[in-house]
Amino acid sequence: MGRADLRRARRRRGIRGFFTWRKLFGTFLGVCLLGIGSFIALYLLVDVPDEGNDLAQSQSNVYRYSDGSVIARRGEVNRDIVDLSDVPKDVQHSFVAAENKTFYKDPGVDIKGTARGLFNTLRGQGKQGGSTITQQYVKNYYLTQEQTVTRKMREVVIALKVDRQMSKDEILAGYMNTSYYGRGAYGIQAAAQAYYRVDAKELTVEQGAYLAALLQAPNQYDWAIASRTGKRLAEERWNYALDNMVEMKWLDASERAGMKFPVPEEPRPVAGLEGQAGYLVQLANKELQRQLMDVEGISAAEAEAKVEGQGWDLTLNIDKDRQKALEASVKEQLTSKLDPEERKVDGVVQAGAVSVGPETGRIVALYGGQDYLKHYFSNATRSDFQPASTFKPLVLAAALEEGATTQDGRPINAGTIYDGTSERPVVGSDIPYAPPNQDDVNYGDISVQTAMNRSVNSVFAQMGVDVGMRDVLETADRVGMNTGDLDPDPANALGTMTSSPLEMASAYATLANHGVQVTPTLVKKAEKDGAEIEMPDPVGEQAVSRNTADTVTSVLTGVVDDGTARSSVRDNPTRAGQQVAGKTGTSDDNQSAWFVGYTPDLVTAVGLFGEDPKTSRHTSLSGATGLLPGKGRINGGGYPAQIWADYTFGVTDGTARFDLETDQGAAVTPTPTTETPSPTPSETPSETPTETPTETPTETPTETPTETVSPSQPGRPSAEETPADPRPGRSPGDDDEDPAAAEDGAGFLR
Known part of the structure; x- marks a missing residue:
């Protein structure tokens, strides 16, 4: 064997010696021990907070015209805490069936789901499910909605401790009372009133399953404003909860077969949102929620909870004079001629x-x-x-x-x-x-x-x-x-x-902007606690x-x-x-x-x-x-064109020309x-x-x-x-x- 062959043989032996199964196993064991040790240290250092987070101390959101004058203030939290004994057992089970079938048996944490969530957080993909009811309660009550590895680890530790310190019924009650259901309703009692005009103790299992379904995406699943897709998804989630109840022996199959989807009542009026203000607030919230989901990688439900009554100061692109002109044109050209009686x-x-x-894509006026x-x-x-x-x-x-x-x-x-x-x-x-x-x-x-x-x-x-x-x-x-x-x-x-007027305005604005895509946008600036979130162009x-x-x-x-x-x-x-x-x-x-x-x-x-x-x-x-x-x-060519002309010719002049x-x-x-x-x-x-x-x-x-x-x-x-x-x-x-x-x-x- 020549010297070159000897050198190659020594090199192969050296590589094999470095990657022996003993060394690989030892490395793996070391990493595991390090992880376990770190988790133990974290477990010892992190305590269950004495008080809830700031979500329970919500502030008003302020919505402004483009000139800074106030359109509306919105933010008083609608929450009424109730004991779990005031919630029918079937309704309790519908929440567990919808969110966490193993709730009564798990230690408060879903290890696989948490690992998946941590991995996706590290990849910048935000939350991807996997949280137990206990974890969601901890997040709602003790922590924030941000998606970071540190917050997720704290959630896991606190959830484990809460599961040892509190009964399952106490945790479930906390979860149902702190969750956001849409329509400004926090907690099961406020939700029961907002959607069905009843107290929580009067909810049927069908109604309870719908409220449980809402927690995944409150506004998207709200029947009064949901799109066709949103309604379909809401019904699928409702069916999922009830089918799981049958699987868990909490609901008789024959009773389940006869159940019909419980269409909720129309929303109640909210003071301060009269006229067009409510439509502006509604769309502004949706835009901000969508941006938070994109930027922070959070779910729709988490984004809604971060926006509703959380002290945001939102300046809209709405021009006060044009807004008033549009409202006046609709009234003069159409609604003044309507006589339903x-x-x-x-x-x-x-x-x-x-x-x-x-050229800007800014929504300067809107009539809802x-x-x-x-x-x-x-x-x-x-x-x-x-x-x-x-x-x-x-x-x-x-x-x-x-x-x-x-x-x-x-x-x-x-x-x-x-x-x-x-x-x-x-x-x-x-x-x-x-x-x-x-x-x-x-x-x-x-x-x-x-x-x-x-x-x-x-x-x-x-x-x-x-x-x-x-x-x-x-x-x-x-x-x-x-x-x-x-x-x-x-x-x-x-x-x-x-289609919608908003979509058609987008399409025609793109044509008017010489083919450059325009996505009409309502929110000009969104600030909270001195920090501003960047809105999309x-x-x-x-x-x-x-x-x-x-x-x-x-x-x-x-x-x-x-x-x-x-x-x-x-x-x-x-x-x-x-x-x-x-x-x-x-x-x-x-x-x-x-x-x-x-x-x-x-x-x-x-x-x-x-x-x-x-x-x-x-x-x-x-x-x-x-x-x-x-x-x-x-x-x-009749009333729509008349409204358009009365409004447009009143807020524009004849000096601008098409540059074609x-x-x-x-x-x-x-x-x-x-x-x-x-x-x-x-x-x-x-x-x-x-x-x-x-x-x-x-x-x-x-x-x-x-x-x-x-x-x-x-x-x-x-x-x-x-x-x-x-x-x-x-x-x-x-x-x-x-x-x-x-x-x-x-x-x-x-």
């Missing part, structure tokens, strides 16, 4: 609006409903109604962004000619779809610009298929709508999904190209100048030269009506929604304010007032009607034709809606010989 249908009308600065104390659910953020044809501009945006072509290979742009025949089956879709136009009007060959002005359903249904509905939905998601879980159904091109990355966004803006000026919004917006007497882009939308069965529009410096989405005040079910707006029942629909980098659309391309259809589909003229107004503006609501979509069947055809005349005793057909009325509505649908 005279007309039952007037009681179903709900209005919501969000106004945003497109007539009064937070009367209608707890904010109409500004509700996402349970269809946006209808306000979605059509996003179909065009996707076409431009993707460089899409028609079925015969022509590029899609503002001048592309489409077949506007009513009920023409879309070509190229695996899902059959043939939507009618308003009054079943056949437009024949029509440009995209004119189709947007008239909101021609058959054109945009085909365009959605030409682009590819997956690309359309993905584009909509990028600019600010939540479309991630939608199927690529061609009906969605006409806005058959659901409302303005993000480029979502679509500037040319795409500017082209859509240019096209949308045509909707105002020669389309479904011209009567309420173009010819509004308060307009002082403002440039305007926007789109109307009205859903089938007239359950919602929209106008989303913008000037160069302000974006505002206005929505009207039909909601039965007793059942909260969607219902028709037709006939409200005295419009002819059945035919007197509340159209997007495009050569397409009504804003940049002069076109004749009448259009000659192209004899050959391959031509792509860029034509836009720009009629000079001939009618005299009127102060009475003049409803303009918009569009309808089906709320119940995604694939059901939709139709442009019939314009409604506000004058008693008249129908749309009565205006056929009235030149002014024809220009306002029915005439341009010939």
Whole structure:
């Protein structure tokens, strides 16, 4: 063997000698002993605190306008401690079943869960479950909600000691009395009153299981304000708790089978949150909670507990003058005309609006409903109604962004000619779809610009298929709508999904901001104990190209100048030269009506929604304010556009101009007032009607034709809606010989 071989052999023996099983075992044993020793030392050093944490001594939150003046103060803790004997045994068991089935047997700590939580905390992923009821009680009462290794270790030690010093019943009582349930309710007694108007001792097991389910995410699972997803998750959690009770022999299976979900009562009014204040406070809290979850890695329930009544000083982006102007416009243009005692249908009308600065992303005004104390659910953020044809501009945006072509290979742009025949089956879709136009009007060959002005359903249904509905939905998601879980159904091109004024304001603000993504934000600054938490930047990355966004803006000026919004917006007497882009939308069965529009410096989405005040079910707006029942629909070009115009033209001037980098659309391309259809589909003229107004503006609501979509069947055809005349005793057909009325509505649908 040579010297080199000898050296290699010695090296291998040396490596094997270093990594012998004895040394590895010794190292492992040493680490374990060190860990055990450290834990013993920690156990000896950490005592159970004599008093509870500051959560039991909550301070008021202060909410301010952007100028620093106070909107509201909120923070008196609603808590009433009760003995466990005052809580029915079945209700006690529902909490244990929902949170910690081994509670009565464990030592107060879940070793595996705690190890997982520590590991995730070290990785910066925050809490990932694993806490026992004892640990949660310790955290609620003795510690804080912060997610650090030190706090987690203290929680474990104190939990072990508390489990030895207190009975399980005492721990469970402490847990149920210190937990936060939403609606400002701390403890089981306050929660029982807040959700079911009963004392804790009167709760049923079904009600108790719902309150136990709330602890995972109080606001998200609150039935009064929960989204569809939130309600589904709340019911799943409720079922989980009851099924566990059956498994633990605490509930008979036959009794469980007959149980129905106990829908809670509507929230009670809270003093100091009258008018719009409550809606602003509600959204501000949600934004701060969401940021705390992201920054600190805490759960939704922990974030809510850290915000509600914890001494925060929040300055909002709300401009006091614009807020007052928006409220006044809704009252003057809509709510002052509603008389539920005279007309039952007037009681179903709900209005919501969000106004945003497109360059800053700041929410400068918000309207959530007539009064937070009367209608707890904010109409500004509700996402349970269809946006209808306000979605059509996003179909065009996707076409431009993707460089899409028609079925015969022509590029899609503002001048592309489409077949506007009513009920023409879309070509190229695996899902059959043939939507009618308003009054079943056949437009024949029509440009995209004119189709947007008239909101021609058959054109945009085909365009959605030409682009590819997956690309359309993905584009909509990028600019600010939540479309991630939608199927690529061609009906969605006409806005058959659901959305909120806040989402639509986000999408249109992104267009107004030349394609740079805008996430409307309410909270400007959040401070506590002298420290400020950094809020996310409302303005993000480029979502679509500037040319795409500017082209859509240019096209949308045509909707105002020669389309479904011209009567309420173009010819509004308060307009002082403002440039305007926007789109109307009205859903089938007239359950919602929209106008989303913008000037160069302000974006505002206005929505009207039909909601039965007793059942909260969607219902028709037709006939409200005295419009002819059945035919007197509340159209997007009517009250929503009137509210928008009265507000916008009152808080902006005509000096700001659109800075558009495009050569397409009504804003940049002069076109004749009448259009000659192209004899050959391959031509792509860029034509836009720009009629000079001939009618005299009127102060009475003049409803303009918009569009309808089906709320119940995604694939059901939709139709442009019939314009409604506000004058008693008249129908749309009565205006056929009235030149002014024809220009306002029915005439341009010939």
